[in-house]
Amino acid sequence: MITRDSIVQAHERIKPYIHRTPVMTSQSIDDRVGGKVFLKCENFQNVGAFKxxxxxxxxxxxxxxxxxxxxxxxxxxxxxxxxxxxxxxxxxxxxxxxxxxxxxxxxxxxxxxxxxxxxxxxxxxxxxxxxxxxxxxxxxxxIHPFNNYDVMTGQATAAKELFEEVSDLDIVIAPVGGGGLLSGTAMAAKFFSPATKVFAGEPEGADDAYRSMKSGQRETSQANSIADGLLTSLGDKTFPIIQTSVADVITVSDAEIVDAMKLLWERVKIIVEPSGAVPLAAILKQREKFMGKKIGVILSGGNVDLQKALALISE
Amino acid sequence: MITRDSIVQAHERIKPYIHRTPVMTSQSIDDRVGGKVFLKCENFQNVGAFKxxxxxxxxxxxxxxxxxxxxxxxxxxxxxxxxxxxxxxxxxxxxxxxxxxxxxxxxxxxxxxxxxxxxxxxxxxxxxxxxxxxxxxxxxxxIHPFNNYDVMTGQATAAKELFEEVSDLDIVIAPVGGGGLLSGTAMAAKFFSPATKVFAGEPEGADDAYRSMKSGQRETSQANSIADGLLTSLGDKTFPIIQTSVADVITVSDAEIVDAMKLLWERVKIIVEPSGAVPLAAILKQREKFMGKKIGVILSGGNVDLQKALALISE
CATH class of the missing domain: 3.40.50.1100 (Rossmann fold)
Incomplete structure (x- = not known):
């Protein structure tokens, strides 16, 4: 299982081999959201993602x-x-x-x-x-990509670093596919920033987490979204953590994902892949939940085919 | 004129109103260059540029x-x-x-x-x-965009911050158009890191600085490059500083600029405009001058029409 100690130990273990990624802010994003947004830039991580x-x-x-x-x-x-x-x-x-x-x-x-x-x-x-x-x-x-406690614990270190850098976050939001990053983020919040609520953003076309939270059991879904890192369904190790520790899953359309991605590219000047833009899309979609709040966002990755991105942005 | 004190005072004066932009590194870039590269990210500056x-x-x-x-x-x-x-x-x-x-x-x-x-x-x-x-x-x-000592002194603060963060740089390189950033960078090197050599990158299609350095007097040139921030010619206030303090101006083609821009987008995951990619293009073109060196690069800006830039990169 994942404990405070296991996350601390994982962090010490991997520190020599990973980047401590920067936390960026942007007046443009804050203005659009109506809150204070802190972007944990895992798109700058080794291999271009929190993975x-x-x-x-x-x-x-x-x-x-x-x-x-x-x-x-x-x-x-x-x-x-x-x-x-x-x-x-x-x-x-x-x-x-x-x-x-x-x-x-x-x-x-x-x-x-x-x-x-x-x-x-x-x-x-x-x-x-x-x-x-x-x-x-x-x-x-x-080594399973997400349904593995060592993997989930490793992913928790991204949010741990964010909490070390920014105190008193009201909300932290991560994307959800198989749930490795989201469950890790939830555990990091529990142990290092217990007052912070954990939200998730999920593509409408792969909304198994949203529906699993509603029904109380693991659901499957279609897997149809440009957010190609989020097409998998929750695992039996990630779902129980998400079920008990995540306050809300917000689903977004592909068009909303592209809008958020474009905003990050144009205003923050960073390359984020569609999956990584899902949390910001969720914030902009349900702004009323985030207005006036201090929000941490895990920008999960930046691996995107530039030609494909052009096609998306030009549509 | 520009003095050590005037740069220090300018920095104090503008600090409340500008970002202290991050300095990024990238293993991919270092591998390509064969040296250690420090990217001063003015693309993250307010209004998206050192300006x-x-x-x-x-x-x-x-x-x-x-x-x-x-x-x-x-x-x-x-x-x-x-x-x-x-x-x-x-x-x-x-x-x-x-x-x-x-x-x-x-x-x-x-x-x-x-x-x-x-x-x-x-x-x-x-x-x-x-x-x-x-x-x-x-x-x-x-307020002239570059041929103005207050403007030039303000631009010097970008390199000043870089020198504060990274000591013992062998080389610092900036793009050159009208010469405001380059002359400021040269003055910052003179006062805050005198052992650092100052290089410039310039588009081949607007190579007045390259030719002015050769002839010893201000030359004009055509103004034909995708690096639309670098099409102007040196001013009578910027040229004398550049003439005495810049070691080398390296010219690059539009294709080389696009390659460097693509490298920054794909590997560093940051949006840099064509003008901002010119110094890296210069480094990659004349690698023998940079191999084994510790190099500071002023990434001047990130204001680019995404569709145009992606079209360039996808060619």
């Missing part, structure tokens, strides 16, 4: 004998690069199962960190059976 | 009776917004002469800061006669 934290903590938490056999995962996104980099830092192998249709830029990112890629069909079943085979052949340890 | 410093210092340096009549300039770029904002902060009027073909986004920026716009034809002559008329009618004080 570096969880992957690093998970790999560093392995026993020596486990480490030797390396680590494995299936991912077409930021976790793949984060795990390959964490393995490279420690000089151990990483085995990444990727669907054949994964963008070349993502494949090259993994290869750049020395990751060993096994291609599979673009279905969850093919991903899982291929990963099982890789693990069987290599004895590598599987 | 806020010079305009603020110039307006704050006016006598009370001068202030009352307001300030005036002709500009279609960042200086217009910077001056309008500086005037707004002090509650005085600003009169901005803009060519009819200035982009709407720039006009709206000036209007947003309460600037009073007078349109003119898009020629230097029309700009100057229109400005003279505005000044005659209003008794406002003209």
């Amino acid at each position: 570096a934290r969880g992957a690093m903590n998970a790999v560093l938490s392995l026993r020596e004998d486990e480490r030797a056999n390396g680590v494995a995962t299936h991912s077409s996104g930021n976790h793949a690069q984060a795990l390959a980099r964490a393995a490279k830092v420690l000089g151990i192998p990483s085995y990444i199962v990727m669907p054949r249709n994964a963008p070349e830029i993502k494949r090259n990112g993994v290869i750049g960190y020395g990751g060993i890629i096994t291609m599979c069909e673009p279905t969850l079943q093919s991903r899982e059976t291929t990963l099982a085979e890789v693990v069987k052949n290599t004895n590598a340890t599987e | 806020a410093r010079g305009a603020m210092n110039a307006v704050l340096s006016l006598r009370e009776d001068e202030r009352a009549n307001g300030v005036a300039t002709h500009s279609s770029g960042n200086h217009a917004q910077a001056l309008a904002r500086a005037a707004k902060v002090l509650g005085i009027p600003s009169y901005i002469v803009m060519p009819r073909n200035a982009p709407e986004i720039k006009r709206n920026g000036v209007i947003g800061y309460g600037g009073i716009i007078t349109m003119c034809e898009p020629t230097l002559q029309s700009r100057e006669t229109t400005l003279a008329e505005v000044v005659k009618n209003t008794n406002a004080t003209e």
Whole structure:
């Protein structure tokens, strides 16, 4: 489980290998929101996303004998690069199962960190059976992208740093996909800033967290949004934490995500990927909940294909 | 003239009204350069560019009776917004002469800061006669965008902050257009980091500084580059400082500027305008001069039409 001590220890463990990312403010954003917004810039993190934290903590938490056999995962996104980099830092192998249709830029990112890629069909079943085979052949340890306590604890360190830098936040808001970042953020708030309410932003087209919170059990959803980092559903380890510690999940449309992304690019002058713009989109959509408040926002990542972004912004 | 004291005083004067912008580093950039690069992020400055410093210092340096009549300039770029904002902060009027073909986004920026716009034809002559008329009618004080010691001294504070944060820089490099930022940077180096060599990056299509350094007198040039902030020629106040204090001017093509801009967007995750990417383009072009060195780079601004920039990057 995740405790105050486990987050503190994870933070000490990963500190030499991650950036302490800056917290930025913007008068333009504050004016639009009607509150004071603090942007925790995980788009500046190693591999361009908070995922570096969880992957690093998970790999560093392995026993020596486990480490030797390396680590494995299936991912077409930021976790793949984060795990390959964490393995490279420690000089151990990483085995990444990727669907054949994964963008070349993502494949090259993994290869750049020395990751060993096994291609599979673009279905969850093919991903899982291929990963099982890789693990069987290599004895590598599987590191799940979010449904793993070491990963979740690593992700908690982003909000911990934010709370260290900005006191008395009324609200902290993170995006939710599988729930690794959100559950980590909720645990960090519980232990380091208990008066801070935890909110989440979620794409309307992948709103399983919103519906799970309503029904009280894990729901599935379609997975249809430009926020490609948030298409997965909650895990059995992330959902219970989110259910008990998150005050509200706000869903946003793709158009609202693009508007928020554009605002961050144009006014704050930083590159944030669609998934990373989801919390700001949620704030702007339900402004009445945030007006006059001091709000921390986890900008989760900045890995975006610039050509695709152009198409989105030009629409 | 510009002295150590005048820069220190300018910095104290403008501090309440400007951001102390962060200095960022990037492993990707260091790897590409083969040196250690420190990015002074003036793209995060108020109005999105270092111009806020010079305009603020110039307006704050006016006598009370001068202030009352307001300030005036002709500009279609960042200086217009910077001056309008500086005037707004002090509650005085600003009169901005803009060519009819200035982009709407720039006009709206000036209007947003309460600037009073007078349109003119898009020629230097029309700009100057229109400005003279505005000044005659209003008794406002003209604040030139670069050929003004208060403006130059204000621009010097960006490099001063960089030297305070990073000691022992071998080189500092800034872009050069009219030379306000470059002369300020050179003066800051002289007084606060005398062992640091000062370099400049300049677009090939507006290479008057490069040719002026060669001939020893102020040259004019064509004004043809995507780096729209660097199309003006050196002034009679900026050139003598640059001539005596700048070690080297490196010219770069538009394609090289786009490559450097893309690198900053994709790897550092920050929005930098073409003009702001010119120094990095210069470093990458003549890498042999920078390898193994500790290099400060003034990223001058981030005001760019996203659609235009993305179209450039996607080519």
